[in-house]
Amino acid sequence: MTALAGPDRPLSALWERHRRYRGRLVAAVTMSTINKVADVVPELLIGAAVDVVVRGTDSYVGTLLGVESRYAQLGWLAAINVVVWVIESLSQYVADVLWRGLAQGIEHDLRVEAYDHAQHLDMSWHEGRASGTTLATLNDDVNQLERFLDVGAPAILQTALNVVLVGAVFAAASGQLFVLAFLPIPLVIAGSLLFQRRLEPLYARVRETVGDLSGALSANLAGIATIKAFTAEARERDRIAVLSTAYRQANVDAIRSSAAFVPLVRMAILAGFTCTLLFGGWATLRGDLQVGAYSVLVFMTQRLLWPLTEVATVLDLYQRGRASAGRILRLLDEPVTVPAGAGVLQRPVRGAVELRGVRAGYGEGPEILHGIDMVIPAGETHAIVGATGSGKSTLLRLVLRFDDPRQGAVILDGRDVRELDWDSLRGSMGYVAQDVYIFSGSVADNIAYGRPDASREEIREAAVAAAAVDFIEALPEGFDSHLGERGVNLSGGQRQRVALARALLRDPAVLVLDEATSAVDNETEAAIQASLRRATLDRTAIVVAHRLSTVRHAHRIWVLDAGRVAEAGTHDELLGAEGIYASLWKVQTGEL
Numbered sequence: 001m002t003a004l005a006g007p008d009r010p011l012s013a014l015w016e017r018h019r020r021y022r023g024r025l026v027a028a029v030t031m032s033t034i035n036k037v038a039d040v041v042p043e044l045l046i047g048a049a050v051d052v053v054v055r056g057t058d059s060y061v062g063t064l065l066g067v068e069s070r071y072a073q074l075g076w077l078a079a080i081n082v083v084v085w086v087i088e089s090l091s092q093y094v095a096d097v098l099w100r101g102l103a104q105g106i107e108h109d110l111r112v113e114a115y116d117h118a119q120h121l122d123m124s125w126h127e128g129r130a131s132g133t134t135l136a137t138l139n140d141d142v143n144q145l146e147r148f149l150d151v152g153a154p155a156i157l158q159t160a161l162n163v164v165l166v167g168a169v170f171a172a173a174s175g176q177l178f179v180l181a182f183l184p185i186p187l188v189i190a191g192s193l194l195f196q197r198r199l200e201p202l203y204a205r206v207r208e209t210v211g212d213l214s215g216a217l218s219a220n221l222a223g224i225a226t227i228k229a230f231t232a233e234a235r236e237r238d239r240i241a242v243l244s245t246a247y248r249q250a251n252v253d254a255i256r257s258s259a260a261f262v263p264l265v266r267m268a269i270l271a272g273f274t275c276t277l278l279f280g281g282w283a284t285l286r287g288d289l290q291v292g293a294y295s296v297l298v299f300m301t302q303r304l305l306w307p308l309t310e311v312a313t314v315l316d317l318y319q320r321g322r323a324s325a326g327r328i329l330r331l332l333d334e335p336v337t338v339p340a341g342a343g344v345l346q347r348p349v350r351g352a353v354e355l356r357g358v359r360a361g362y363g364e365g366p367e368i369l370h371g372i373d374m375v376i377p378a379g380e381t382h383a384i385v386g387a388t389g390s391g392k393s394t395l396l397r398l399v400l401r402f403d404d405p406r407q408g409a410v411i412l413d414g415r416d417v418r419e420l421d422w423d424s425l426r427g428s429m430g431y432v433a434q435d436v437y438i439f440s441g442s443v444a445d446n447i448a449y450g451r452p453d454a455s456r457e458e459i460r461e462a463a464v465a466a467a468a469v470d471f472i473e474a475l476p477e478g479f480d481s482h483l484g485e486r487g488v489n490l491s492g493g494q495r496q497r498v499a500l501a502r503a504l505l506r507d508p509a510v511l512v513l514d515e516a517t518s519a520v521d522n523e524t525e526a527a528i529q530a531s532l533r534r535a536t537l538d539r540t541a542i543v544v545a546h547r548l549s550t551v552r553h554a555h556r557i558w559v560l561d562a563g564r565v566a567e568a569g570t571h572d573e574l575l576g577a578e579g580i581y582a583s584l585w586k587v588q589t590g591e592l
């Protein structure tokens with residue numbers, strides 16, 4: 001696991017990316033500062049009131065305002081108090097709104113940015129990790145960060161302001177008491193730094209375990225049918241329980257450590273408070289300190305020191321935010337290894353496809369395709385057949401440029417596909433994957449996915465071409481029928497036909513079909529074949545099929561064997577050659 005890797009200072013690195021929020025941050029900090037200043041004033045007013053009662057005409061307020069009557073002086077203090085309270089309440093409200101807006105803004109931007117980056121990452125990156133783990137980063141980690149920005153950051157600021165403001169009051173009242181009351185502060189700071197270092201790996205572990213848990217949960221929900229069919233519910237519950245226990249334990253460890261900070265702070269508070277109470281009291285008895293000042297200082301120690309107990313909570317939020325920021329940044333920094341080119345194909349795209357000396361494999365794994373040369377002239381239908389695992393899907397992925405070959409090149413209309421922008425390349429292709437994905441939405445939305453502006457008539461035509469119109473019109477609401485989260489209310493064959501209609505509606509120059517009719521019965525397949533023959537008259541088609549009857553009319557059939565082209569030719573030529581294809585054909589037609 002790479003949970004501990006990543007930028008050293010993830011929160012600062014993240015802030016660098018969001019500098020455009022600087023104005024809002026300055027406004028929030030200003031409001032919080034006004035709020036804190038207003039917050040300290042009532043205590044000063046209490047001190048001033050005590051001073052008025054004890055010293056009367058000579059009181060600090062009396063001298064300052066030039067008012068003799070003690071009643072009038074107290075009236076002034078009350079009026080000032082009201083004004084300060086109004087300022088305090090208003091600034092609190094505005095500061096809350098600003099901090100929350102800042103947190104929400106950054107959260108929103110980050111989520112959209114991270115999602116967009118994730119969807120541009122290569123297929124192999126997505127295949128290499130559980131989708132739930134990515135989901136945990138896009139969702140939980142971003143939320144965690146928002147909590148830190150919303151609650152943690154203002155709390156850190158308030159604590160720091162507290163120390164500065166109260167420090168100023170102490171310093172003005174009594175230098176000696178300032179030293180005594182502030183003695184615990186360096187202790188608390190040293191303690192927090194020490195704790196922070198200890199907490200960091202603990203919180204990284206929390207994020208890591210929650211990622212594993214989400215990964216397993218989403219994989220299990222996707223595979224629920226298999227779990228039920230194999231009555232594996234108990235086993236899977238135990239597996240989830242193990243992952244959940246790891247998450248709980250990671251959290252318990254982190255909380256236990258961060259909570260241990262509180263007793264340390266309380267001891268420091270005790271020392272500071274006792275010193276102020278005792279030494280301040282003695283100084284007042286000796287006449288070195290005014291009674292009013294003494295009472296202010298006693299209140300102030302409370303104000304200064306108690307919020308320090310919150311430091312543990314803030315540290316908790318900070319560390320969680322930091323660990324989450326690290327994970328989000330790692331996702332954002334993940335390089336796109338198959339970047340789009342800048343080249344644009346001349347329209348209309350003809351659809352001539354060529355593979356030249358293509359060698360390919362997955363990641364660091366073994367080579368799967370060992371030097372494929374293939375020419376598919378524009379407008380022809382070519383089939384790729386071969387035993388399972390021979391590399392057919394791998395080859396199609398290269399044509400769509402989900403991956404790049406390790407050696408050699410894939411050429412579309414004379415241009416290396418690596419040079420082309422996505423619109424020229426994938427915009428010219430209609431693809432039906434082995435595992436059809438149906439989006440949550442109506443049948444019409446699903447067919448129009450690649451061309452959202454298509455008219456209802458065009459959608460219907462595509463459905464006719466894919467031999468799908470009959471079953472669609474038999475649905476309760478026809479083309480407006482809603483397909484569930486993953487199209488669960490359609491059969492496998494129906495899903496394939498919807499996907500085929502989706503691909504045909506784009507009117508692509510190249511139609512790429514990976515086992516597109518594997519799930520339909522013979523009769524439906526014959527209907528699809530007839531439609532496909534019409535639909536592929538003026539476009540290139542590359543068809544992967546196990547059922548050889550599907551591709552017998554292809555202009556050329558390429559037979560792959562363990563990552564190499566073993567034979568190629570028309571159906572009749574290949575039968576005549578009596579090689580792999582001929583024997584496969586015999587097996588499938590029952591002639592053996």
Ligand SMILES: Nc1ncnc2c1ncn2[C@@H]1O[C@H](COP(=O)(O)OP(=O)(O)OP(=O)(O)O)[C@@H](O)[C@H]1O
Pocket residue numbers: 127362365368386387388389390391392393394395
């Ligand atoms: N995402 C992947 N990561 C690593 N290896 C893979 C991946 N996909 C396929 N392979 C490997 O590549 C080889 C060829 O697989 P591929 O899916 O291209 O075969 P295929 O001919 O399409 O098989 P099938 O007819 O069963 O679909 C197999 O050995 C497979 O294990």
